[in-house]
Amino acid sequence: MSKSALDDVLEFHWMMDMLQTVDVGIVVLDREFKIHMWNDFMESHSGLTAADAKGHSIFAINPDINQTWFSQKTNAVFALKIRSFMTWEQRPYLFKFANYRPITGTEDFMYQNIAISPLTSATGAVDYISMMIYDTTDKAAAKKQLEALQVHVDESNELT
Numbered sequence: 001m002s003k004s005a006l007d008d009v010l011e012f013h014w015m016m017d018m019l020q021t022v023d024v025g026i027v028v029l030d031r032e033f034k035i036h037m038w039n040d041f042m043e044s045h046s047g048l049t050a051a052d053a054k055g056h057s058i059f060a061i062n063p064d065i066n067q068t069w070f071s072q073k074t075n076a077v078f079a080l081k082i083r084s085f086m087t088w089e090q091r092p093y094l095f096k097f098a099n100y101r102p103i104t105g106t107e108d109f110m111y112q113n114i115a116i117s118p119l120t121s122a123t124g125a126v127d128y129i130s131m132m133i134y135d136t137t138d139k140a141a142a143k144k145q146l147e148a149l150q151v152h153v154d155e156s157n158e159l160t
Contacts (some may be wrong), residue, residue, distance in 0.1 A: 025095070025112075025133030028119065031078060033058045033070075036128060045097040045110065062092055077118050077129050086114040099137055111140035142160045 024044070028037035038053035046053075048061065059067050077084050086094065088111035099108040113136045119128040 010100060016141075021134075022099070025131070027131045027133070029058055029131065030127060033074075035061065035103075037130075041133070042095075045100065046095060064096060065094065073093075074116060074129060077116050078126050081118045081126055081137075083118070084116040086112075088113055088140050091093075092140070095133065106141050107137050108136050111137045130136050 003061070021148045022039070023041060026037060026039040027035060027042060029035060034054045034055055035056055038048070038050040041052070043049055046061075053061055059065055060072075073084055078081055079112040093109060094114050095110075095112065097112075099107045099110055113134045114133075115132045117130050117132070118126040119130055120126055
């Protein structure tokens with residue numbers, strides 16, 4: 001094996017390691033919504049190993065996802081090769097994961113922002129999409145506390 005080819009293999013290996021260990025959920029889906037990647041974040045929070053998730057429909061893995069809504073959300077990503085987003089304010093979560101900070105956290109589940117991106121092949125086709133699942137529980141809890149405080153202040157002002 002040439003030095004260049006060996007360097008490519010080594011680079012591929014550390015890139016895959018990075019994708020597995022980043023503190024963000026990464027799921028890759030094909031056009032039939034079958035799972036092709038399920039990283040360590042997803043394993044840790046779902047309790048489902050990558051081996052158990054791969055090859056299965058995301059709707060079989062997570063039956064709470066509304067299939068019609070999700071298909072509409074991802075159609076533009078496949079067809080127009082554009083990104084799509086879901087914020088916790090629109091929908092608190094896509095995957096109902098427990099809040100993993102039960103002592104310091106005030107929420108029962110993990111709030112999530114989701115970015116859905118097209119994965120363009122060398123031919124320019126988009127046969128796969130990636131989903132990046134970000135834990136936004138701290139931001140959501142802080143905003144909810146701020147809103148509750150504002151209501152309290154407004155009620156106090158009405159009494160005076």
